[in-house]
Amino acid sequence: MGTVDNKWGDECSVIGDKGEIDYIDYQNDKSVCGYDPSEEGPIIISAPFPFVEGKPRSVFVGETAIDSITITNTTSEAVDLWTKIYASTPEDSFKLSLMKPPSTDDVKCQAGFIDFSVMEDRMLQPGEALTIWLSCKPMELGLYTTVVHFDAGNDRIERVAFLLADDNISQLPRYDIPQDIRALIERKQIPDVIAGGLTINNYASYFKTLLIMEEIQLEEDMGRHDMECVTMRRRGGYLSLVVPGLAERRPSLLQGDDIFVKLADADDTTTPYQGYIYRVEADEVYLKFNNEFHLCHNDGHPLQCALQI
Incomplete structure (x- = not known):
């Protein structure tokens, strides 16, 4: 990824770079969602999709979630502004636009609507405020994340947004078994x-x-898919686990499902580590746990794994 300092020497290559989102623990790292404009400088940028009661905003699968981002130049000089979606998970799930995305039944406005991943060089005049729109149309259940970079002059400002894609079933109240x-x-x-x-x-x-x-x-039935004496392998910032039958959807696993693991020789009183499924592939799931587990994990350690959906 290039820096702001060399951007003007090779604009296309830098602004075209795509990033990758590492694991973001929004529950324990509130800084990714809480911004204090007084600590960030004279270019003030609002945070899209603020949390609701400490959790990401929910959106139904197949519906478009929209929020505005306001960039304000409080200085007495004009500032060059570049805006880009640095990375999204799932990939390309978030888009930027200069106008509010129209509703799906507004055929006339749909025809003239344009969204993009990069907003190239614009001049933000002293005291000027620019509003752009961030949108996401999730097609599957799970957590959607994006990182948006704003290069204002020689400064880079980052905003992180989360959305939780639900359906009617996942929003039902919880009823524990008596x-x-x-x-x-x-x-x-x-x-x-x-x-x-x-x-x-x-x-x-x-x-x-x-x-x-x-x-x-x-x-x-789900307990029959529990596994003993299996191993997980490091895959970048994640751990991968091969799950027999996954390709035939037995079990049927989704992004966001929980998994509980502990060492195979641990006794019944040992509290298991809880993680979640980040990505599902043909016969393998990519998992994320807290940092302590990742630091102490050894690819050769046999584990007990319990899946929970």
Whole structure:
């Protein structure tokens, strides 16, 4: 990646460079989402897609999320401005535009709309404020991330944005399995409401209990994919794990699913490390854990792995 200092000598090669986003732990590193303009200099840039209650903003799969970015020159001199999307995960999932993206049913505006990844040299006059738009249309569930670079004069300012792509199912409230029903199922006993059969009076509780039993069975089925004495390999900033049956979607894993691992010889009281799936390939998943786990990981260590969706 080139620097601002040499940009004017070779504009095309530098502005065309694409970056790669390393793991960003937004939950423990609040600095990536909290910006203090007073500490950054005279060019003030707003932060797109602010967090909602400490979490990334949600957007439905297939819908376009849009937010504005305002760049303000508070100096008494004109400033050259270059804006580019340095990197996005998934790749090319975010776009910039000078006008607000139109709705999908606005055919006339759609025809004249242009988005881009790089906004080339513009002159920002003293006191002038420029508004641009950042948009993302997620096509799959998971966390979407982008890093946008603003080269203003000899300074580079960075903004990081997150979006969480959901569907109707993933936004349902959480309902934990009642412990009394779980205990019965684990003892291979049938709950009374099921044993007594379906009646007009127990219709709701009967089918609710069936759903709970189905969820317990899904947990058991997923547990069959737990793996012992397997190893993970370093892949840049990630760890990769080969999962048998993944290519045939058995199990069916998605970006953002949780994984729990611990050393194969650890006892039952050892707390496992929790990570998540960053990318899914043919028969392999790329995983990210906290920094402590990555630092101490050895490719040869046999592990116990439990997948959770």
